[in-house]
Amino acid sequence: MSVATASGVVPGVMRSPWVAFAMRRLWRILISFWVLLTATFLMIHLIPGDPVRSALGFNAPIEVVKSEQQALGLNDPLWLQYLHYVQNLFSGHLGVSIATKQSVSQIIGDRLPATLEVSILAFVLVMAIAIPIGVFMAVTTRGGQRRSRELAFTSTSVLLATIPEFLTAVALVYVFGVQLRWFPVAGRGDAGSYVLPVVSLAIGPAAVLARIVRVEMLTVLGNDFIRTARAKRLPARLVYGRHALPNALTATLTVGGMMLTGLIAGTVLVENVFAWPGLGSMIVQSILGKDYPVVQGIVLIYGVGVLLVNLIVDVSLAVLDPRSAIREN
Structure with missing residues (x-):
């Protein structure tokens, strides 16, 4: 490659919207981390x-x-x-614990997997519940159909979304742990011990996300390309699954990323209800014990987790909708 050609390639690459997008995101995450x-x-x-x-x-x-x-x-x-x-x-x-003289890095390393497990499982459950329910409600209630079903869905989702995670956790413990004795009420053991903490974290966000999916799906179903797909007599699974759903998932992905960060924060209270050996229960113990090096380390890890989730969401949105990255100034 000649010098002239090489010199022309570099400015061309630097003018690429993807390079500009990467530079903006890198600058923002560095400032946020600082x-x-x-x-x-x-x-x-x-x-x-x-x-x-x-x-x-x-x-x-x-x-x-x-x-x-x-x-x-x-x-x-x-x-x-x-x-x-x-x-x-x-x-x-990250320092040394005042109370136990143990390395803060070791404390976080021992407890981080438990918090990640319950957070990721809750996020998967939220998506598995919210997307199908939101799509089903949008398809069955579009155009003002089945008003009673729409009212019941809206009322129930609003109610579930307003209940704090720790109250949901206490209610689940009382019903399924104390009264029915189906699941253990404390500790991290077999697969059954994950059920109540994960469900406690997932119920509220799933209700919120289902409403958002329904609204976005209704908007997409009113577009011309959906009417064209129906006019071609395509099967319903193709109309809704291949054409409508991918276009409705852009906003869903954004909110889903925000909810994942909320799920991570929600583990603080839920872990204490279930005596879950994660970072959430540890930070409460450290605050009560005035063990501030541990509090510092855990807060830093939570913050880095939020930054990483936001970065992943931004990149995913840019891949799904490149125009959003190109239009951004």
Whole structure:
């Protein structure tokens, strides 16, 4: 390849909308990560009082308190503490628990799989419930048909969406764990122990997403290309499954990604109801025990998870609808 040709290729590549899209997303995620990192660092310094004395107790010897403060670097200037925090973070060291003297990285590594399992299973359940129900309700109630069915669906979905996850969890424990004794009420054991936590997390988001799928599906069913497909006498499964559903999933994917981040946050309360050995129950224990290095580490992991989910959703939307990436300024 000649020099002139090579020099012409590079500007052409840089002008590509996909390159511009990638650069925008990379810049945004870097800024967001810096804000998250700084916020988690400042968390321990904005809390009134001495976190070390709070964690060790006010009767702890002053020598022990000072030694712990020195070990955590709390006696250094704030800018130096921030620099050490960033250096340790990129070296994979998130600090040491004040209470257990265990590495925060090890604590997170031990408990993260349990939180991921229940979150991902709940997300899969949400999609498995919401998309078929939303499509079915859109097909059967389009054009004002079956008003009673539409009213029942709307009322039920609104009711389920407004109930907090922990109240749903308590109700499920009482009915299916205490009264019927179908499933265990606490702990992470066999497959049955996953049922109640996963269902508790999935019910509310599934109700919200089903309504969104129905609305998006109704909008797509009113488009000209759907009427053309019907005029060609295509089978209903092709009209709804191949032509309508993919076009309705763009907004569904966006909301689904937001719900996945909400599911991750919802594990904090649900894990405590079911004594689930994940990050959610650990962060509550750490807050109550004033173990702020552990709280910092877990909050950082939750934040990174949200950033990654948003990035995956953005990329998926760009692949499904390239025009959205090209139109964006």
